[in-house]
Amino acid sequence: MAIDASILVLNGPNLNMLGVREPQIYGSMTLDDLEAACHERADQLGLTVDFRQSNHEGELVSWIQQARTENDGIVINAGAYTHTSVAIMDSLILSELPVIEVHLSNIFKREPVRHHSYISPVARGMICGFGPHGYLLALDAIANIIDRD
Template sequence: MSNLFSIIHGPNLNMLGKREIGIYGKETMDDINAEINREADRIDVAVDFFQSNSEGELVTHMQQCRERAKGAVLNAGAYTHYSIALRDAISAAQIPVIEVHISNVYKRESFRHVSVIAPVCAGQICGFGSQGYILALKVLAEKFDI
């Protein structure tokens, strides 16, 4: 297994900086990825980035992480709340996955309060904007980069 951590962005995250700026902010996904890259360089870990609006592509990527990544930071977007397929892929990957959300999902609509993936993730970070990704990467690197 490599020293790689995968950063996985789910549906609609390619629209960051354009959609619901009051909730998600002005940063684009590319801005966030650049921040993550800077932090990865600073703490001396490797990262790769993947984004898809397709549930099946996210499932396939998570399955592939089993053989190639030490852990993953996952913002599953709306799939957080109902994708049993993604939940099963996280479980099958057998790597630590930290669930991240830019907004505080618990201050939003009640359907966003339920995460079907949380029980198979190492932890969850929400409400800190793009810093949630950085926090998750630091935790993965410190706790799981052996």
């Protein structure tokens, strides 16, 4: 599959601490390593990846709004905002783009507060529990959705 599409890959709070933060849960890969892996997979799929991270909810919302006119799809790991942010949910709806939600850990095997997602109802699908490989699966999925649509 070789499509020509631009994907916004968004990472929320604390994901800049990958490789340091709770490696027993999140692994030893850094965010830079994860970005490199996403670019490699994107190249194989004919995608362009705009890979970003912010600890600030408003910045994530602004980037999602910007994606409406600049990207063809969104892969998002909103971190803790997954469980709290109606603003991010609303901006994803407004984007009118296909969205894949991704989490490094299996959020359903963790604390009950992490079981609810404001992203899932507006996403085409969710991938969780596969560590960094989940991002590659999300890129495969979004490429398939864009190619199919």
